[in-house]
Amino acid sequence: MAKDYYGILGVTRDASDDEIKRAYRKLARRYHPDVNPDPEAHETFKDINAAYEVLSDDQKRQIVDLGGDPLAPGGGAGPGTGAGGPFVGFQDIMDAFFGGGGARGPRARTRAGADAILRLDLDLAETSFGVEAPITVDTAVLCTTCSGAGTAAGTHLATCEACGGRGEVQSVQRTFLGQVVSSRPCAACQGHGTVIPNPCPTCAGDGRVRTRRSLTVKIPAGIEDGMRIRLAQQGEVGPGGGPAGDLYVEIHERPHDVYSRKGDDLHCRVTVPMTAAALGTRLTIKTLDSEEQLDVRPGTQPGATLRVRGRGVPHLRGQGRGDLYVHLDVRTPVKLEPEQERLLREFAKTRGEEVAELSKQGGFFSRMRDAFNGHA
Ligand SMILES: [Zn+2]
Numbered sequence: 001m002a003k004d005y006y007g008i009l010g011v012t013r014d015a016s017d018d019e020i021k022r023a024y025r026k027l028a029r030r031y032h033p034d035v036n037p038d039p040e041a042h043e044t045f046k047d048i049n050a051a052y053e054v055l056s057d058d059q060k061r062q063i064v065d066l067g068g069d070p071l072a073p074g075g076g077a078g079p080g081t082g083a084g085g086p087f088v089g090f091q092d093i094m095d096a097f098f099g100g101g102g103a104r105g106p107r108a109r110t111r112a113g114a115d116a117i118l119r120l121d122l123d124l125a126e127t128s129f130g131v132e133a134p135i136t137v138d139t140a141v142l143c144t145t146c147s148g149a150g151t152a153a154g155t156h157l158a159t160c161e162a163c164g165g166r167g168e169v170q171s172v173q174r175t176f177l178g179q180v181v182s183s184r185p186c187a188a189c190q191g192h193g194t195v196i197p198n199p200c201p202t203c204a205g206d207g208r209v210r211t212r213r214s215l216t217v218k219i220p221a222g223i224e225d226g227m228r229i230r231l232a233q234q235g236e237v238g239p240g241g242g243p244a245g246d247l248y249v250e251i252h253e254r255p256h257d258v259y260s261r262k263g264d265d266l267h268c269r270v271t272v273p274m275t276a277a278a279l280g281t282r283l284t285i286k287t288l289d290s291e292e293q294l295d296v297r298p299g300t301q302p303g304a305t306l307r308v309r310g311r312g313v314p315h316l317r318g319q320g321r322g323d324l325y326v327h328l329d330v331r332t333p334v335k336l337e338p339e340q341e342r343l344l345r346e347f348a349k350t351r352g353e354e355v356a357e358l359s360k361q362g363g364f365f366s367r368m369r370d371a372f373n374g375h376a
């Protein structure tokens with residue numbers, strides 16, 4: 001269903017271009033979001049803009065007068081399908097009839113700024129317990145000389161002469177559908193419809209300047225590698241002093257010398273001597289924030305794991321912490337003193353364990369090798 005664009009602007013169907021422009025300005029001043037924060041006013045403002053966009057464009061206005069809606073997808077008058085003509089592309093025809101494409105009246109000078117992302121390297125203790133980290137961002141901020149307007153003090157924007165303020169230029173082309181008018185953004189004003197005769201000397205008309213800013217980001221306890229913290233409106237200020245984008249701080253956790261992290265659990269490896277594994281012992285483990293006494297039971301095997309509850313990383317959401325897992329390696333002595341060897345042999349004998357004599361006949365392993373290779 002076609003919208004009543006004339007009714008929205010409060011003008012008659014035979015209103016002149018000037019009357020339409022005056023009606024639009026009057027309404028825009030009343031409903032612009034900058035002066036009227038009411039959400040309903042915002043919707044009205046959108047309608048007013050759409051109505052002006054349509055009625056200020058001869059082609060679109062003609063579609064309205066024929067009962068169509070140039071802003072509704074597929075709602076325009078005229079043929080809706082057909083291959084591209086010999087002179088212009090299909091998109092040009094669609095643009096001309098249905099008001100699609102990039103050329104839709106002047107482009108706003110003020111636009112929203114881009115988001116920014118920053119990498120932050122943290123130690124395990126910092127990601128575990130949280131930290132207030134200082135960061136430095138290179139970003140665009142509002143130009144204080146012109147407050148974003150882009151114009152030098154005491155000067156104003158001027159209507160672009162090349163496009164008469166429409167922000168777009170039209171060309172007429174002959175196609176199989178008849179004459180088609182296609183629109184493109186005006187090159188002289190980049191589609192803004194206005195030019196800056198006297199740009200602000202500080203920002204050269206951009207309304208923003210680049211600078212380096214320092215701020216502090218609060219890192220919550222339990223944050224994980226790869227997570228991002230969003231700092232609303234700490235990104236770049238937009239062209240023409242538009243609202244700033246967001247800043248995302250991406251967390252990178254440096255590997256720890258002792259602990260590796262899996263979720264909120266921590267893992268480490270501890271080597272104990274063979275005798276300690278056999279006889280049992282007590283270990284002192286330095287965790288991230290405490291010292292723990294760990295009992296290694298007599299007869300502990302290589303690869304055994306000790307679990308210390310609640311000594312891992314605090315959970316990011318909610319209470320509690322992960323666990324700490326201590327993986328035990330058992331080290332066999334590499335070199336034995338004669339007395340130590342004698343005691344071990346004695347020990348083996350009492351257990352009835354057979355131990356070969358390596359010092360005689362080239363040793364046990366060389367005999368094994370010979371057996372593998374098929375020697376006698
Ligand atoms: Zn400026």
Ligand SMILES: [Zn+2]
Nearest residue numbers: 160163186189
């Ligand atoms: Zn222009």
